[in-house]
Amino acid sequence: MTIPVDPAFAFLALVVCADAAAVAAFFAGRARRRSTERARLRARRLASAILAGAAVSSGRSRRDEAFVRRKKWIFLEETANIADAVVLSDGQRRSLAGLLVRCRVPGRLVRGLRSANRHIRARAAAALAFFRTRPVLALLVKALEVERSYPVKILLAAALAESGDPAVVPTIIDTLKGSPERYQRAVRGIVAEYGDGLDEILPVLTSRPEKEIQMLLIHQAGRNCCPLIEQYVERLSRSADLDVARAAFRVLATVRAGALDHPRYLSHDDFLVRNLAAESLGRLPRTESLALLFEHMDDPVIRKSAALAVTALIRARPHFLKIVMHRCLNERRPNARRVLADVLANFTDYIMGKLHGDDEELAGKVLRALVRHGKTNEIINFLNRNTDVEIETKALALLRAILEKSGSLAGDFLCYLDGRIAGELGIDAAPPSGERPARRERPNRPLLAFFLFVGALLAPAVCLVAAFFDSRTGPAGALPLFLRSFN
Numbered sequence: 213m214t215i216p217v218d219p220a221f222a223f224l225a226l227v228v229c230a231d232a233a234a235v236a237a238f239f240a241g242r243a244r245r246r247s248t249e250r251a252r253l254r255a256r257r258l259a260s261a262i263l264a265g266a267a268v269s270s271g272r273s274r275r276d277e278a279f280v281r282r283k284k285w286i287f288l289e290e291t292a293n294i295a296d297a298v299v300l301s302d303g304q305r306r307s308l309a310g311l312l313v314r315c316r317v318p319g320r321l322v323r324g325l326r327s328a329n330r331h332i333r334a335r336a337a338a339a340l341a342f343f344r345t346r347p348v349l350a351l352l353v354k355a356l357e358v359e360r361s362y363p364v365k366i367l368l369a370a371a372l373a374e375s376g377d378p379a380v381v382p383t384i385i386d387t388l389k390g391s392p393e394r395y396q397r398a399v400r401g402i403v404a405e406y407g408d409g410l411d412e413i414l415p416v417l418t419s420r421p422e423k424e425i426q427m428l429l430i431h432q433a434g435r436n437c438c439p440l441i442e443q444y445v446e447r448l449s450r451s452a453d454l455d456v457a458r459a460a461f462r463v464l465a466t467v468r469a470g471a472l473d474h475p476r477y478l479s480h481d482d483f484l485v486r487n488l489a490a491e492s493l494g495r496l497p498r499t500e501s502l503a504l505l506f507e508h509m510d511d512p513v514i515r516k517s518a519a520l521a522v523t524a525l526i527r528a529r530p531h532f533l534k535i536v537m538h539r540c541l542n543e544r545r546p547n548a549r550r551v552l553a554d555v556l557a558n559f560t561d562y563i564m565g566k567l568h569g570d571d572e573e574l575a576g577k578v579l580r581a582l583v584r585h586g587k588t589n590e591i592i593n594f595l596n597r598n599t600d601v602e603i604e605t606k607a608l609a610l611l612r613a614i615l616e617k618s619g620s621l622a623g624d625f626l627c628y629l630d631g632r633i634a635g636e637l638g639i640d641a642a643p644p645s646g647e648r649p650a651r652r653e654r655p656n657r658p659l660l661a662f663f664l665f666v667g668a669l670l671a672p673a674v675c676l677v678a679a680f681f682d683s684r685t686g687p688a689g690a691l692p693l694f695l696r697s698f699n
Contacts (some may be wrong), residue, residue, distance in 0.1 A: 251283045255290040259308070280315040287340040288317075302376050308342055322351055329359045341371035349375055353383050362395045366402075373402045381406060382413060390425035390434075394423055400431045418444045434463045439609060444469065465492035478508050487517040494521030495530040506539055509548035522555045533559055534571070537578045553585040554602050560590040564598070567606040577608055583628050596630050608637050 217297035258276055280287050291308065317339075324336030328526075337355070340348055356368040362650060365387060381403060388399055403410070405563075408415075410432065418440070419438035426448060433445045446468075461484075464472065469492040479488035490508065493501040498522065502525060505518045526532045531558040556563065556578060565584075582591065598604055605677035615637070628635070 225366065226228065248286070251279075251286050252290055253292075255277065255283060255287040273450065276316050277311070280311065280317065280360065280598075285335060288335075288342075290478060291342070300663045311483060311539055312342065325351065325355045330364050333359070333361070334364045334367050337367040337371050349377065349380065353380060355384060356473050362392060366395060366398045369402050371401060373405060376406075378406060378410065378412065381410065382416075385417065385425060388428060388682075389422050391424060391586050396427065400428055404432060407557040414440055423453060423456060426451075427459060430456070430459045430463055434466065447581075453471075454482070457635050458482070458488075461485050462488055465489060469493075469495045474504055478511075478514070480502065485647045486511070486514045490514045490517040490521050492521075494524035497532075499623040501525060502535060506543075507550070509543075509551050512547065515551045519551050519555050522552075523558055526559065528554070533562060534574070537563070540581060541574075541577055549581075551584060553582055553587060557587040557590045560587070560594050564591075564603055564607060572606070579607075579610060580614060594631050595633055608633070611637055623637060650674070 243514055256278070304604060313511065321336040321340050324332045325334050325340075327336070333355075335350070340352060352368055352372050356365060356372065359365050359368060367696055369384045369387070372384060384399060384403065388396055414429075417425060420426070429441060430445055430448060433441045442564045448456055451457045451460065453493050461477075465488045472489065472492060475494060476491055479485050480489070487619075490505065493505055503521050505525075507516050508514060511518070522536060526536060536552060536555060540556055543552060545548040560582070563575050563578055568574065580593065591611075595604065595607060598607075
């Protein structure tokens with residue numbers, strides 16, 4: 213005999229059970245988080261005490277070792293956080309390693325390196341960085357050679373690098389072949405920590421043909437460029453691989469800018485090499501650099517780099533400004549003259565300051581050239597900030613003469629120039645145009661009321677009527693049907 217179950221009662225029971233399960237899960241999660249926080253706090257205090265060399269009683273030591281066995285991952289994470297903030301001495305590392313050995317943690321970590329779960333392998337690799345013994349290093353080298361997950365490889369390589377032993381570097385570098393760019397960047401940072409420690413293996417590395425290893429050595433040259441690697445990078449700058457050649461020349465243009473054959477590289481077939489050569493001249497403050505840049509100023513490929521280089525030269529040697537001013541006035545190539553005007557616009561304040569001095573005539577000609585090339589904003593900004601009456605008087609006289617010949621520029625000065633200065637310049641303000649009245653939003657209230665009626669009354673009423681007529685158990689059974697249909 214089957215007992216009929218009221219659907220409303222079954223629905224209510226299901227809701228109550230779900231609520232009870234949610235409440236239980238909430239409190240269980242809170243309890244678990246509190247337990248984890250307490251364990252982290254205890255692990256942090258224990259690691260700090262060990263690293264500080266505090267004496268611990270035998271009973272306390274046994275309790276701490278039991279805690280480390282139970283919560284080894286939490287203890288290792290908190291110890292790693294402390295190690296990231298301070299540099300551990302050899303004595304601190306020995307104390308920490310002794311505790312972990314007594315708790316049989318290294319054996320568990322070694323087994324973790326063979327786990328099928330890459331997250332467990334990653335945690336084991338990061339934790340084994342605390343051990344610098346030969347057996348552990350051998351295990352890490354073997355694990356790195358067979359590892360396929362690149363995130364885990366990064367942690368294994370970092371753990372090996374923690375030992376500071378240059379003998380592990382060839383194994384780390386061998387993993388670069390065919391690796392993605394993200395892994396290559398990580399290994400470059402790891403290998404760079406060795407600094408001069410790589411000098412012994414450089415002759416072997418420079419003979420390697422792999423592109424990834426070549427890029428590693430190029431980046432290493434940018435950090436620490438010894439004569440051997442400098443010659444190697446110079447050879448790679450002529451590589452058939454365009455990526456390698458560009459990266460090598462970028463380093464050469466930085467560390468050996470003075471020794472580059474700039475005339476040859478400024479006419480190079482590759483646009484990036486030409487730009488890098490032009491930018492490197494900005495780091496050589498001499499007249500020869502200016503002459504070379506002037507010669508290639510009309511090259512559309514490198515004109516931005518040339519402008520930046522000339523600007524850098526003027527900032528390094530302020531007396532170069534007068535040379536550039538004369539060149540701009542005497543330049544016959546339109547593109548080159550435009551680039552020089554862009555450069556001089558950055559020094560409008562200095563040029564304005566020469567309006568009362570020996571170079572007044574030169575400054576006036578340059579300012580006229582800047583206005584012709586549309587560099588009015590820089591002049592307007594200077595006049596709005598200027599407090600020197602004599603400079604203002606001469607600048608306004610100069611601008612009046614310019615506006616008489618080109619009245620179309622008056623609009624720019626009228627819009628942005630201070631009203632007082634614009635009045636002295638003789639620019640009449642334009643009559644204010646009638647402002648359009650602000651648009652008033654008129655909401656369609658009948659349509660809004662209709663949608664509110666449909667959403668708040670009509671739809672629930674339809675669902676309720678449909679549920680009532682479809683139910684065979686009366687009003688009690690209509691409620692679940694109404695909720696389901698309305699949802």
